[in-house]
Amino acid sequence: MSKKPKVVITDYDYGNVDIERAILEAAGAEVVALQAKSEDDLLEAARDCDAIMNQYARVGAKTIAAMQQCKVIARYGVGVDIVDVGSATEKGILVTNVRDYCTEEVADHAISLWLALARGLFPYDRATHQGVWRWQSAAPLHRLRGQVMGIVSFGKIGQAIAARAGSFGLEIVVYDPYLPASVAESHGARVVDKQTLLAQSDVVMMQVPMTPETKHFLSESEFRSMKSGALIVNTGRGPTIDNKALYKALTEGWIAGAGLDDPEEEPAKRAVWSPADNPIFSLPNVIVTPHSAYYSEESIRSAREIAASEVARVLTGQAPKNPVNADALAVRAQRTVPC
Numbered sequence: 279m280s281k282k283p284k285v286v287i288t289d290y291d292y293g294n295v296d297i298e299r300a301i302l303e304a305a306g307a308e309v310v311a312l313q314a315k316s317e318d319d320l321l322e323a324a325r326d327c328d329a330i331m332n333q334y335a336r337v338g339a340k341t342i343a344a345m346q347q348c349k350v351i352a353r354y355g356v357g358v359d360i361v362d363v364g365s366a367t368e369k370g371i372l373v374t375n376v377r378d379y380c381t382e383e384v385a386d387h388a389i390s391l392w393l394a395l396a397r398g399l400f401p402y403d404r405a406t407h408q409g410v411w412r413w414q415s416a417a418p419l420h421r422l423r424g425q426v427m428g429i430v431s432f433g434k435i436g437q438a439i440a441a442r443a444g445s446f447g448l449e450i451v452v453y454d455p456y457l458p459a460s461v462a463e464s465h466g467a468r469v470v471d472k473q474t475l476l477a478q479s480d481v482v483m484m485q486v487p488m489t490p491e492t493k494h495f496l497s498e499s500e501f502r503s504m505k506s507g508a509l510i511v512n513t514g515r516g517p518t519i520d521n522k523a524l525y526k527a528l529t530e531g532w533i534a535g536a537g538l539d540d541p542e543e544e545p546a547k548r549a550v551w552s553p554a555d556n557p558i559f560s561l562p563n564v565i566v567t568p569h570s571a572y573y574s575e576e577s578i579r580s581a582r583e584i585a586a587s588e589v590a591r592v593l594t595g596q597a598p599k600n601p602v603n604a605d606a607l608a609v610r611a612q613r614t615v616p617c
Contacts, residue, residue, distance in 0.1 A: 283307040283328035283593045288314045288335035290354075291546070292578065298331070298586040305590035315549040317341045324348070329589045332360065334546045339365040350374060350592040352585045353602075355572070357515060359488035360547070363603050367610060373602040374588040378434060379580040380572035384485075385438035387571035388513040391537030392481055394565055395509050396422060401562065420480075420507065423447035428479030430495070431514065432457050432467065436485045440465050451475050476500055481509040488515035496520065501527035508533045513571040516540035525557050528564065535563040539571040 285307045287295055295311045302309050307328070314320045314335040321344050324330060328347055330337060333354045342348075342365040350372040351361055358375050366373050394400060398416025405415035427443045429436045432454040440450045450467040451474070459469040476482065482504070486492045496510070497520035510533065512519055521542040527533050541558055545551040546569060553559035559566060572581075588598045598604075 284326060285309050285329045285331065285589055285593075286320070286323045286327040287311045288320055288330060288332040288337065290333050292582065297579065297582045301583065301586040301590055302593075305594050307590070307593055315547075329593060331585055331589060334360070334544075336360045336547070337366075338362045342366055342369055342371065345369065345371070350589055350598070352588045354581050354585045357487055358602050359515065361602075363606075367603045367606045370607065370610065372592055372598060372604065372607065374585070374592075374598045374600045375602055376581045376584045376588075377600050379584060380574075380577040381434050381438050383574050383577050384435045384513050384571045385442055387539065387567070388435075388439050388483055388485075388511050388537075389442045391511045391513070391539070391565055391567070392427075392483070392509065395511070395535045395537050395563075396420075396481070400565060404562075418507075425449070425480035426451060426478050427481050427483060428453065428470075428475040429467070429483045429485065430454070430472075430475065431485040431487070432462055432465075433485065435513070436483070437465050439483055439485070440467055451478060472500075473503065476503045477505075479508060480505065481511060484510065484512040484514045484518060486514040486518040488517055492518050494518070494520040494523075496524070498523040498526065501532045504533050506531060506533065509535045509537070511537040513539045516542045516544050516569075521556055521558050525561070528558075528561055535565075537565040537567075539567050540569045541566060544569065 285302050289312060295309060299309045310323055312323060317336060317338055317340045320341050324341050325344050325346055329350045330348060331352045337351055339362045342362055348371050351366055353361055353375045355376055358373060361373055363373050398419050401416040425448050427448045428451050429439055430453050432452045443450060444466060451470045452462040452467045453470060453472050453475045462469045486495055495518045501523055524536060541556050543556060558564055588600060591598050
């Protein structure tokens with residue numbers, strides 16, 4: 279009797295893995311669910327796994343080197359910055375992600391953060407709860423219609439943000455060096471360079487993936503070039519904004535406020551974390567949400583079903599629908615074919 283393929287779930291905060299287990303056991307696999315906070319927590323279970331799924335835990339070179347028979351690493355979510363894709367490719371392991379499962383949620387969240395900042399909802403709420411009934415509690419506020427929204431990275435989520443912002447009468451400018459200008463123009467947006475976007479925007483919407491090139495995409499020089507009344511909303515990756523520089527910009531009045539769905543350190547990826555670790559949390563003109571822009575009951579279910587289904591496909595000899603490194607694996611295979 280052949281041994282069942284072993285699927286390791288590195289970590290999860292969904293309460294259970296019933297959805298994944300149902301899909302994977304139907305494909306003939308067994309599921310081992312962990313709550314790993316470091317690669318050392320993964321090594322033993324990863325050695326003989328046939329597949330691994332990760333939410334927050336990093337699957338890096340150390341873990342991948344220990345794997346003896348893994349076929350696929352499946353990420354819950356779009357970003358794969360916590361998977362060493364290069365090491366996986368060199369070892370012939372497929373990497374998959376989950377795409378287009380939370381476009382509406384993230385766009386709604388980004389617009390909500392912007393509106394809460396732009397209309398002073400939090401200072402008004404704090405004031406009225408303290409018995410202060412004055413419209414000046416959040417002053418100065420400015421009319422939204424006619425303002426400029428700059429969107430950095432104009433994929434499906436950026437486009438969904440633009441569609442929503444258009445309803446408020448904003449002009450949309452876009453910076454995305456990987457996108458044809460015609461795509462932005464078809465959504466009523468104007469393509470500009472990074473410097474122009476920062477100088478013209480009343481609100482900058484960050485939807486930037488995490489890569490070596492995008493780390494600290496916004497830092498001190500960028501904040502100094504922005505309008506003093508500008509707002510920043512980040513529903514992309516936290517480290518794309520230099521939080522130390524952001525704190526300086528906010529406390530010294532270079533910009534007016536920020537809405538962050540993820541601070542630079544990503545607390546969920548740390549074994550121990552406190553808001554005292556980051557002074558951003560002490561500022562009244564900053565809203566921070568716990569990397570929840572993607573969340574709705576519907577999107578969570580989709581992410582879990584899609585990630586598990588990708589693993590099931592690979593383990594049953596089918597091609598995944600959301601491969602990250604399939605082209606690189608094909609090139610690797612050509613390199614290893616004997617002449």
